[in-house]
Amino acid sequence: SAVPTQLTTAAGLQAEPALSPDGSQVAFVSDEGGTPHIWLVDASGAATLQLTSGPDPDHDPAWLQDGSAILFTRTRNGRQGIWMVPRLGGVATLLVADAADAAVSPDGSRLAFVREVAPSAEPRVFVAPLRGVERATQVTTDADGLWEHRNPVWSPDGRLLCYRAHHALWTVSPEGGKAQRL
Numbered sequence: 001s002a003v004p005t006q007l008t009t010a011a012g013l014q015a016e017p018a019l020s021p022d023g024s025q026v027a028f029v030s031d032e033g034g035t036p037h038i039w040l041v042d043a044s045g046a047a048t049l050q051l052t053s054g055p056d057p058d059h060d061p062a063w064l065q066d067g068s069a070i071l072f073t074r075t076r077n078g079r080q081g082i083w084m085v086p087r088l089g090g091v092a093t094l095l096v097a098d099a100a101d102a103a104v105s106p107d108g109s110r111l112a113f114v115r116e117v118a119p120s121a122e123p124r125v126f127v128a129p130l131r132g133v134e135r136a137t138q139v140t141t142d143a144d145g146l147w148e149h150r151n152p153v154w155s156p157d158g159r160l161l162c163y164r165a166h167h168a169l170w171t172v173s174p175e176g177g178k179a180q181r182l
Contacts, residue, residue, distance in 0.1 A: 007045040018061040018070070019043075025087075027051070027061035027070045038072050038085065051085050052092055058083070060101055064130075065108030073100040082113055096133045103152045103161075104130065110174065112139075112152040112161055123148045125163050127174045137176065144179035145170050 008014045013031040020026070023043060030039045030050075037052040038061050051070065052058045060073040067087060074083045074092070082096040096102075096113060100123070103112040111130045114123035120142050128136035140149050145165025152163045160171045162182075172179040 005045060007041045007043070008039075008048065010048075014039075016060060018063055020063050020087075021065055021067045027063065027072075029059055029061065038070060040070075040087070049089060051089050052083075062102045062104055065104055065106070071095065071102040071104065071111075073102065082111075096128070096136070099126070101151050103154055105154050105174070106156055106158045110158075112154065112174065114148075114150055114152065114163075123150060125149050125152050125161060125172065127161070139172055139174060139176040140170075140179055144172065145181070 007026060010030060010032045014028055016029045018027045025043060026041050028039055029036050036057045036059060037050060038058050040049045040051055056074050056076045058072050058074050062071045069084050069086050071082055071084050073080055079098060080100040081094050082099045082102045083092045084095045085092040099113045099115045101114045109130055110127055111133060112125060112127050115126050117124050124138055125140040126136040126138050145168060147166050149163050149165050152161045154161060161174050162169055162171050169182040170179045
């Protein structure tokens with residue numbers, strides 16, 4: 001059986017770990033500098049690297065399937081967006097405005113995320129081509145679970161999305177349709 005290994009030791013928050021596709025690194029959130037930002041640590045715990053900085057808080061790291069970059073949610077002026085930063089740091093760029101909770105499909109071709117929609121103004125799940133995020137389609141509705149739909153996760157075969165809504169987990173096809181409560 002595997003033996004857990006502590007990778008980080010800084011004081012404060014260290015949360016939301018995301019293992020790289022090759023298993024060699026972990027992206028995570030730390031507030032070591034006061035504001036939550038995305039950091040990277042070698043899977044051996046040997047070295048850490050701060051990937052994002054600035055006054056805006058960053059959360060929810062998610063890797064691209066090729067390991068070249070990390071997507072994350074940044075809150076700026078009260079609005080969330082999905083941003084992308086290269087694996088070894090550099091300039092972060094906005095990928096999807098008014099969105100959060102990025103999840104890349106197992107084949108790396110699609111992106112699931114949440115976005116607030118009318119009439120409820122609650123987050124609902126959307127899916128878009130990764131190279132064409134402006135073509136996002138809504139896959140959950142107000143009938144698919146109470147209140148917020150958050151944290152979409154792809155099934156290993158890419159045929160289903162699982163998300164949380166209030167006190168339950170739900171599944172839905174990435175093409176939309178009737179969601180099923182688990």
